[in-house]
Amino acid sequence: MSGANYKDAGVDIDAGNALVEAIKGDAKSTSRSGVVSGLGGFGAMFDLKAAGYSDPILVAGTDGVGTKLKVAIAMQSHTTVGIDLVAMCVNDLVVQGAEPLFFLDYYATGKLDVKAGKDIIAGIAEGCRQSGAALIGGETAEMPGMYGGGDYDLAGFCVGAVDRDAVLTGDKVQDGDVILGLASSGLHSNGFSLVRKVVSDAVIGGPADTKMQAAVRDHIVDKARLAYQVEAPFAPFNAQGKTLGEALLVPTKIYVKSCLAAIKSGGVHALSHITGGGVLENIPRVLPDGLAAEVDATAWDTPDVFRWLQREGNIAATEMARTFNCGVGMAVVVDATKAAELKAVFEAEGETVFEIGRIIPRPQGNEGVVLLNADKAWG
Incomplete structure (x- = not known):
């Protein structure tokens, strides 16, 4: 009789090694200034000085793709969820003015499929290229009994940096500021x-x-x-x-490069990534006490996917605004005198931009957003 072994228990070390070899090219394609080590070590190193920072503040974030993975698994299509994974992390970092520096992923599955794994990591590498982050490490966990069939889960971890005097905190937001909305690519990874x-x-x-x-x-x-x-x-x-x-499965749009360009131009007072919680819950996160965002839901083009969901599910307008981005993936609060100039900067970076509202004194009892014409837009 042969003794028990790890493979018979459901964990294939050789498949894991094959995946590491298969993704080395994708990881190498994301290299940038500051990267010190490659894949394969116990830890990955990054040199902030080599990346050009003199007095940096580190900004870190982690996120996942959520149950959008269930659609990818059902479709047996794994090429874009890696972009979603990166996007959900780096779009959060840039809100504070941070440039994403490096990214690590966690890929957990019941039984490792090297082809699916390579497709997933290739998507992660594409997201890193789009955002300028280096893919410097990760973990693949094969856990039989924890996940069934072809199920898997993804988590991402990103670290960025911003020089101390350039951190965006929202403290400059003031009454009369203009809110620009950057168009989303669709549902992104929420709801x-x-x-x-x-x-x-x-x-x-x-x-x-x-x-x-x-x-x-x-x-x-x-x-x-x-x-x-x-x-x-x-x-x-x-x-x-x-x-x-x-x-x-259209992947989440990555706003890093356009937002960094706008910040560099001056006049950006705050950024709000419109993720879970929608417009209603995300914009107030970057507003000082006493101020609110007045947002007109008819001021931008709502993609048909949202209208279809609202109609099929008979979803209330407020539920739409609290669950989905409804067509705006990033809200940008800007100095009113710079609004036209910054709109042009974003458009030069390939964004579709709408003027969706303004900053006003917060009405008594309001939680931070005065949403106008929601029933007309999504009701």
């Missing part, structure tokens, strides 16, 4: 538990009121994958012949 429910309810013909309906919903959406294979019911994807799954 997918609700998205999946709306999709599955549409398939079974109504809300999952019973355990049996819930089981049918999960079978159809997460096992058979039928729901995501239909043609996308909203523009522009229906005109392109894209499936619903492909449309939902």
Whole structure:
């Protein structure tokens, strides 16, 4: 009889080593000034002085992709979720004026699929290239019994830096400032538990009121994958012949380079990454006490995916504003005298920009956002 071994227990060390070898080229393609070590060591090193900082403040963030991964797994399409992973981290860092320096990932699965793993890491490398961060390390964990079938989870960790006198804290925001909205690429990586429910309810013909309906919903959406294979019911994807799954997997937009360019131009008082919590909960995070954001929901073009979700799920306008970005992925509070100039800077960096509101004294009892015309935009 042969003795017990790790592979028989469900962990394939050789597959893990093969994945490390397969991704070395992707990691190398993200190298930047300041990187001291490559993949394979116990720890990765980074030289802040070599990166050009004289009096740096480090800014760190961590995030995941959420249940958008369930759509990727159902579609067996893993090439873009790595971009989502990086985007969710680096977009948070740039809000404080920080340049992303390096990124590490955590990839956990029940059974390692080297091809899927390479696709995921290639997406992470692409996100790092878009944001200027170096992919300097990570962890692949094969955990049989913890994850079923082809399931996996992702987490990302990013460290950035900003010189002490350039940190964005929101303390310069003042009454009369203009709020610019940078267009999103779609859903980004928020609200997918609700998205999946709306999709599955549409398939079974109504809300999952019973355990049996819930089981049918999960079978159809997460096992058979039928729901995501239909043609996308909203523009522009229906005109392109894209499936619903492909449309939902459009990766999160990375705003790092455009925001850093705008900050350098002067006049940016605050940035707010519109993630979970939507417009209603994210903009107040960067406002001083006593001030609020007056936002007109009709001031920007709401992508059809959001209108479709609202209609199919009969989602209230306030729930839309609290769950999804609704078409604005980054809000930028700027000096009113610099608004036109900064709009041009963003557009030169490839952003679609809308003037979506202004800063006002906070009304009594208001939590930080006065949202206008929400029912007209999404009701």
